[in-house]
Amino acid sequence: MALEDYKADMERCSQCSYCKWIPLDHVKSWRFAKGCPSIAYNNFLSYSARGRFAVALSLLNSQSNYTDRVVDIVYKCVTCGSCDVSDKICRYNLEPLEMMHELRFRLVEDGQLLPQHMAVIEHLRKEDNMMMEPRAGRGDWAEELDVKHITSEQAEVVFHAGCRFSYDKDLRETARTAVTLLKNAGVDIGIMGKDESCCGGKAYDMGYKGEFVKFAENATEAWTAAGVKTVVTSCADCYHAFNRLYPPLGAKFEILHTVQYLDRLIKEGKIKFTKTVPMRVTYHDPCHLGRQGEPYVPWEGKEKKIKGQIVVYEPRKPRYNGAWGVYDPPRDVLKSIPGLELVEMERIREYAWCCGAGGGAREAYPKFSNWTATERIEEAKSTGTEAIVSACPWCERNFTDAIDTTGEKMKVFDVIELVQQAI
Amino acid sequence: MALSREAYQAFEGIVGTDNISDDPALLDSYRYPLSHTAIHIGPYYRVYTPRGEAVLLPGSAEEVQAIVRECNKYKIKFKASSTFWSAWGYPLEENTIQLDMRRMDQILEIDEKNMFAVVEPHVIGATLQAEAMKVGLNTHIHGSGSSCSCLASATSLGGLGPDTNYMGHHSENLLGAEWVMPTGDILRVGSIGSGLGWFCCDGPGPSLKGLVRGMVGMNGAMGVFTKCAIKLYPWPGPATLPVEGKPPAYKAVLPDNIRVYTLGFPAWEAWADSCYLIWEAGIGYIAHRQFNMFGRDLKGAMVKILSDPTKTLSDIEELLDDPEVQKMTEEMKRDYQIVLAGMTPRDIEWQDKALDRILETTGGWKVQGMLDPDLYNWALLYMIRLGHKNLNLVYGGGYDGCFGLGGTPDFATSGPETIPRVEEATAFKAEWEKKGNIVATGGDAMMGGIGGMGGGGHAMWESFTHFDPHDKASTEGTLEFFDAATDYGIKKGWGPGMEKMNAYARGADGRSTPKEIRERILSAAAQPEAFRYQRKIKETFNPNDLGDAYYRTLDEPEK
Ligand SMILES: Cc1cc2nc3c(=O)[nH]c(=O)nc-3n(C[C@H](O)[C@H](O)[C@H](O)COP(=O)(O)OP(=O)(O)OC[C@H]3O[C@@H](n4cnc5c(N)ncnc54)[C@H](O)[C@@H]3O)c2cc1C
Ligand code: SF4
Ligand code: SF4
Numbered sequence: 001m002a003l004e005d006y007k008a009d010m011e012r013c014s015q016c017s018y019c020k021w022i023p024l025d026h027v028k029s030w031r032f033a034k035g036c037p038s039i040a041y042n043n044f045l046s047y048s049a050r051g052r053f054a055v056a057l058s059l060l061n062s063q064s065n066y067t068d069r070v071v072d073i074v075y076k077c078v079t080c081g082s083c084d085v086s087d088k089i090c091r092y093n094l095e096p097l098e099m100m101h102e103l104r105f106r107l108v109e110d111g112q113l114l115p116q117h118m119a120v121i122e123h124l125r126k127e128d129n130m131m132m133e134p135r136a137g138r139g140d141w142a143e144e145l146d147v148k149h150i151t152s153e154q155a156e157v158v159f160h161a162g163c164r165f166s167y168d169k170d171l172r173e174t175a176r177t178a179v180t181l182l183k184n185a186g187v188d189i190g191i192m193g194k195d196e197s198c199c200g201g202k203a204y205d206m207g208y209k210g211e212f213v214k215f216a217e218n219a220t221e222a223w224t225a226a227g228v229k230t231v232v233t234s235c236a237d238c239y240h241a242f243n244r245l246y247p248p249l250g251a252k253f254e255i256l257h258t259v260q261y262l263d264r265l266i267k268e269g270k271i272k273f274t275k276t277v278p279m280r281v282t283y284h285d286p287c288h289l290g291r292q293g294e295p296y297v298p299w300e301g302k303e304k305k306i307k308g309q310i311v312v313y314e315p316r317k318p319r320y321n322g323a324w325g326v327y328d329p330p331r332d333v334l335k336s337i338p339g340l341e342l343v344e345m346e347r348i349r350e351y352a353w354c355c356g357a358g359g360g361a362r363e364a365y366p367k368f369s370n371w372t373a374t375e376r377i378e379e380a381k382s383t384g385t386e387a388i389v390s391a392c393p394w395c396e397r398n399f400t401d402a403i404d405t406t407g408e409k410m411k412v413f414d415v416i417e418l419v420q421q422a423i
Numbered sequence: 424m425a426l427s428r429e430a431y432q433a434f435e436g437i438v439g440t441d442n443i444s445d446d447p448a449l450l451d452s453y454r455y456p457l458s459h460t461a462i463h464i465g466p467y468y469r470v471y472t473p474r475g476e477a478v479l480l481p482g483s484a485e486e487v488q489a490i491v492r493e494c495n496k497y498k499i500k501f502k503a504s505s506t507f508w509s510a511w512g513y514p515l516e517e518n519t520i521q522l523d524m525r526r527m528d529q530i531l532e533i534d535e536k537n538m539f540a541v542v543e544p545h546v547i548g549a550t551l552q553a554e555a556m557k558v559g560l561n562t563h564i565h566g567s568g569s570s571c572s573c574l575a576s577a578t579s580l581g582g583l584g585p586d587t588n589y590m591g592h593h594s595e596n597l598l599g600a601e602w603v604m605p606t607g608d609i610l611r612v613g614s615i616g617s618g619l620g621w622f623c624c625d626g627p628g629p630s631l632k633g634l635v636r637g638m639v640g641m642n643g644a645m646g647v648f649t650k651c652a653i654k655l656y657p658w659p660g661p662a663t664l665p666v667e668g669k670p671p672a673y674k675a676v677l678p679d680n681i682r683v684y685t686l687g688f689p690a691w692e693a694w695a696d697s698c699y700l701i702w703e704a705g706i707g708y709i710a711h712r713q714f715n716m717f718g719r720d721l722k723g724a725m726v727k728i729l730s731d732p733t734k735t736l737s738d739i740e741e742l743l744d745d746p747e748v749q750k751m752t753e754e755m756k757r758d759y760q761i762v763l764a765g766m767t768p769r770d771i772e773w774q775d776k777a778l779d780r781i782l783e784t785t786g787g788w789k790v791q792g793m794l795d796p797d798l799y800n801w802a803l804l805y806m807i808r809l810g811h812k813n814l815n816l817v818y819g820g821g822y823d824g825c826f827g828l829g830g831t832p833d834f835a836t837s838g839p840e841t842i843p844r845v846e847e848a849t850a851f852k853a854e855w856e857k858k859g860n861i862v863a864t865g866g867d868a869m870m871g872g873i874g875g876m877g878g879g880g881h882a883m884w885e886s887f888t889h890f891d892p893h894d895k896a897s898t899e900g901t902l903e904f905f906d907a908a909t910d911y912g913i914k915k916g917w918g919p920g921m922e923k924m925n926a927y928a929r930g931a932d933g934r935s936t937p938k939e940i941r942e943r944i945l946s947a948a949a950q951p952e953a954f955r956y957q958r959k960i961k962e963t964f965n966p967n968d969l970g971d972a973y974y975r976t977l978d979e980p981e982k
Contacts, residue, residue: 007893008820008893011458011469011820011893012816012819012820012891012892013820014459014460014813014815014816014820014821015455015456015459015460015507015508016508016568016570016812016813016816017506017508017570018570018813021547021549021570023670023671023673023810024549024568024569024808024809024810024811025664025666025673025675025804025808025810025811026666026673027549027550027552027553027569027810028553028663028664029550029554029557030530030546030550030551030553030554033547033549043480043523043525044449044452044480044523045452045453045478045507045523046448046449046452050452051452052452054451054452054454055448055449055451055452057451058447058448058451058452059448063447063451064451065447065448067446067447069444069446069448069449070446070448070449073448073449085670088670088671089670089671089810089811089813090811090813090814090816090817091813091816091817091820092671092735092736092817093736093817093820305819305891306739307739307818307862307863307864308859308860308861308862308863309818309819309859309860309861309862309889309890309891309894309897310739310818310819310862310889311736311818311819311820311891312735312737313737316735316737317735317737319735321670321671322670323670323732324669350670
């Protein structure tokens, strides 16, 4: 699809502004009713899905040209997809998130780039990671970890650590724990270690589709060569890339997030808890695991009209609106941990507030990204819990950094860490 | 005409660099397509409201005041909007700045004992309702739904909705307002103006409610409201709506003292009689012909789709063949939805009994299919939160209303000939539907409240017409149909309908209607004197004419 293909959506957007809020049915308070971090922070209409439809249309119709402001509008969005869910409560046929991606692809094509993104992408091209770290250190996280390397040994399941877990020294223990838990539960698991590369998902979200395709093709090739059937990751961004973005390029692997695997193993009795974890926690749904975590459904078809002017698709088109994202497995895992009490925030599941790390915002707009995380910490605090738990290292990093700036007492965990504590 | 650098800097000095922009693309997100909803003129394919000179995001009444003073100094027009879902809120002319009120978004107070809330412009129906429910209260939600500004509909535009029967027209609910007048002076209208609190918009104190609000509102053409007080109503339900289900088919299971029914009637006369009896009985927390917005023939299929997360519009045709859906659709032909809210268990039993008696008297029924738990709990949540109003546009992306049969309920349901007006309008539209430019709904996609003011009285129906704003033939075909509907309404003595409601202010190019046309329209109104009087008001309160044609004034003297 090209940006032009979304002109219908741009002209059919009904200006209702639902995209700014969580689904209105779910509004429980004034404080936590907002859904879109971008407009909540920037305020001008243009910083909502509705506004981006209008700005894109203005550009396509040559009513305006690229300016610093336009570049800001296009990139200052965490690509969280909250707008997409709220939009589709009523507008079954619109695709604001897809359009916003296309808009970024177009800006990148046209050389309208953010210097902060360029630096990261430049590095990615050379060193295969989004962390501005050398390629050589990629496998360090797994040092002395007793696990197969699929480049030399066959394994049914490959664990993909992702850039953040590979390089973030504060977090990498979680990845090691994930591998150990799965291995101890009898999973035939391997890693790519130093040969692993970025999934490309973040590059895609930033608008660098070419880079994404390159990484997707390389990973697919490597996994196929190693006879991999299942890919497991503890990173929501990687999960989304493998689950939603790779299949259209031909990848055919079973994709699981660690929380899904752990949930399965706990329910099968292959992981057993021996300790209690007396703690009240709240769970944050990562956007790329939750509302954007729905499986890819192949579709090729075209629009047609019935009853005169009702727009439908031939054949029937799949709808991605967050209905079938990964919400229950992490909750079920947490609820199964003895002593642990799970208390929900107001905005959860498909209408969760974003952590602020996505879409290249953390890299290009640290203040906005940090503010978005702080908002979530505020919401977590309102539940009276002592910790916020997530299933993505990017969320954890953003929350931890936000807490560091505000001096809050809230603790941040990955689901995996709490499972480990109970064993 | 771009703002002078001096003027821009003056505005920037007031709101700060982050809260002003004149970037062309950014300004284009503040232009409203005239091929769209709630335009009530057109639709006009690929025509937009004019680009404002700048957008400002004021953060306080003082900032608004300072902006308005600068506007007077530089003779720049200004237009404030809060939630931006209607054509009324956008500039009509060049040399206009747009004020986006979203930074002023606080619920300043909920007075539980005296049952009112004080809100800023960007408080929406959903947030006020959620907060009010926590203390056993509820707010009127305007017919455009809970995404819209409470203040905009209370102070400035329209004001009726599905719950109006019980919770009043929003003009009735306005208990006071802080008004930055077009001159830049701030006036607190009503009892608040005398320092007596927010209990009455008519005083004691400056009693200008008739001037600033009236029935239709000043549509943002005469100053800016920076806060207002709104009357709240009892809510005998839970403090938080217990919403469940997968999107978009959310549902709520509520206690048994809150019930929702879809009522069907054997004839339009019976339908109208039931409205009078409902008013007499004093029941009907919410009462509205809502789901008929999908059309007489399609609504059965549509409610099935909307209450099932696996279904999409692609399921319509299959559902239309389903005998169960067909039966329900037939039962719902002459219908409305009603929510009963009992303040006590005895109250709800009494209300339900009263409703049964009304149905017995009129020969009506509770549509059985809508009592299926999935549909029931979906409809209950839908009606109470009114958070799916964008469904008006689900079919092709555009809708607007035509005809607009208003008056007592039997104005629509009876006719000078033996055919009820609603059926005449239906037959007329059904013929046009055959051309394929508008959605074939069965002719009747009329929607509206059974009580357009508190306690009943006055009902108004809008005949919804769905089209595709991306499709030239559809948009232009809709315009042709609307023009024909206007002619038909005039011929029938109903007058021009909703489809031309905005014609007095905005023209086919999205800009101010030329003065001669405006004067012609306004002088043909039933009460042109009102507009001559409003001219005098404008001269007094808005001497530099910084508003727009949405404030109806007539220069032409009486002939
Ligand atoms: C789908 C749909 C359904 C509708 N159904 C109904 C209905 O059932 N009943 C009905 O009465 N109307 C209805 N309307 C029209 C309706 O009155 C307005 O759309 C409504 O008031 C809501 O909000 P808005 O987002 O348009 O408000 P806004 O865009 O904020 O503005 C509405 C008007 O108020 C003015 N305004 C807003 N804020 C201020 C302020 N702070 N100071 C001064 N002026 C201000 C604006 O200039 C504009 O003229 C409907 C509209 C739509 C789009
Ligand atoms: S993706 Fe998220 S931040 Fe971006 S416009 Fe949508 S809701 Fe806002
Ligand atoms: S929710 Fe969808 S239709 Fe409504 S304004 Fe946003 S993008 Fe447009």
